[in-house]
Amino acid sequence: MSKSSVSSSVIKRLPRYYRFLGDLCRKGYTRISSRELSEKMGFTASQIRQDLNCFGGFGQQGYGYNVKELxxxxxxxxxxNAENKLIMIGAGNLGSAIASHIDFRKKGFKLIGIxxxxxxKCGQEIAGVKVTDVAEIRRFCVANKPICAVLCIPKNSAQYVANSLVDLGVKAFWNFSHYDLKMEHESIIVENVHLGDSLMTLAYGLNNQ
Amino acid sequence: MSKSSVSSSVIKRLPRYYRFLGDLCRKGYTRISSRELSEKMGFTASQIRQDLNCFGGFGQQGYGYNVKELxxxxxxxxxxNAENKLIMIGAGNLGSAIASHIDFRKKGFKLIGIxxxxxxKCGQEIAGVKVTDVAEIRRFCVANKPICAVLCIPKNSAQYVANSLVDLGVKAFWNFSHYDLKMEHESIIVENVHLGDSLMTLAYGLNNQ
Incomplete structure (x- = not known):
């Protein structure tokens, strides 16, 4: 199956496989069957086999998967391991928490500017990176060519900043602001994080038990 | 359709409808067709009609939806508007950012303890709530009966704390720790937030353009 035809729901499950398999490695597992993996992850065994088949053959009949290889x-x-260059816009509560909390290098990114x-805030250091005046962003991007930006700013500023960043070559956004980027820039890659939506889903659960 | 048969994917879309309709209200819209709403939200018009039909009839043929009513x-x-009583465990970077950043009251919750x-950290105030020693949690829960807990603590402590909280009557968890709560407590309601998974999905996008 070509990569472009892999559905977004399969892609969204990949990080979960990666996390669980990392845990299993640390616990000393060397191999695991799709049935065992399904019990641990809460997916069905057939879903696991289908998901992994999207990326070519992993696992062997009767043996299961080699945990470390998978x-x-x-x-x-x-x-x-790509070390995609990433900048963060907004060093408020949320921005600094994310910069400190997330191990960017282990997720494919390298935080090069805040x-x-x-x-x-300018001049302060967060997660080993000095906070710079946003007025410097054009010069910084021309010199350092970040490919990804984390937006931790309010909706109104997000729109203006995102447009400038797209012009400056940023291809992907990790978007914590509530501005719907995809509407204006179809070609860019966006992961929206709506923490409030997740909390409201929980409210629904309590309200409809 | 009975509420229990509404699929989790429909439920996960509800907060998005709520956000968009709130924006439309603020912009002065009084009514909107499913076609217009679909253009704004990036869902198909038929999906919108199907989603909303799960909760009974909204909208009228030829008129569309009354924005404020919907x-x-x-x-x-x-x-x-439920004001479910909520406590937060963990006042580190992430916990304090979430406590300051999220407007709990508008999402159905009331933050009553950190x-x-x-x-x-104990004695400090975050978002108007004083941080209390976790040793006090049993006494606090017996007296105040929180129904929901936000977990912003590492995986290892999360397991122990979550078990105690379930015993103390907590029914729902907003889980930022990476401990898989659902495995041990089937009846509780959990929303897991794996920020790292979202970031890795973005890495996939850049890696497979």
Whole structure:
């Protein structure tokens, strides 16, 4: 199956496989059947076989999967060693928490710059990266060519900033602002994180038990 | 259709409808057709009609939807005014960012306590709530009966804390730790937030353009 035909729901499950297989490696598992893996992950065994078949043959009849090999293969498909250059816009509460909390290098990215418009934040260091005045962003991007940006700014500023970044060659956005990027830039890659939506889903669960 | 038969993918889309309809209200829209709504939201018009039909009849042939009424109705289905009592465990970077960043009251919750084991954090105030020693949690829960907990602690502590909280009557978890709660407590309601998975999906996009 060609990569472009892999459905987005399969792609969204890949990081979960990668996490679980990493755990299994650390616990000393060397091989695992799709049935065992399905019990641990809460997917059906047939879904696991189908998902993994999208990327070519893993596993052998009667043996199962080699945990370390499968973990590495999925990591390669995801591109976890790619060190894509990433900048963060917005060093407020959420931005600094994400910069400190996420191990970008293990997820395929390298945080090379953090930008904010607040003079009090500029010059501070977060996760080993100095916060720079957002006015410097054009010069920085021309010199350093980041390919991805994390947006931790309010919706109104996000629109303007995202447009400039697209012009400056940014191809992908990890979007915590609530501005719908995809509407204006069809070709860019966007992962929207709507934390509030997740919380409301929980409210629904409590409200409809 | 009975509420229990509504699929989880429909439920996960509800907060998005709620957000978009709220925006439309603020922009002064009074009514909207499913076609217009579909253009704005990036869903097909037929999916919108199907989704909303799960909760009874909204909208009228030839008129479309009354924006304000539909916004209110979806809010009621989600339970955004429920003020479910919520506590947060872990006042580190991520916990404090979430406590400050999320408007819990607008999402159906009321933040009534924040707990941490770090003596330096205890006594500090985050989002108007004082951080309390986690050793006090049993007493607090017996007295205040929170129904939901946000877990912003590492995987290893999450397991122990979650078990205690379930015993103390907590029914729902907003889970930022990477411990798979659902495995041990089938009846509880869990929303897992794996920020790293979202970032890896973005890496996949860049790696497989």
């Amino acid at each position: 973990h590495k293969a999925i990591g390669d498909i995801l591109g976890v 930008f904010d418009s607040d003079p009090e | 916004h209110k109705a979806i809010g009621d289905i989600l339970g955004v 707990f941490d084991s770090d003596p330096e």
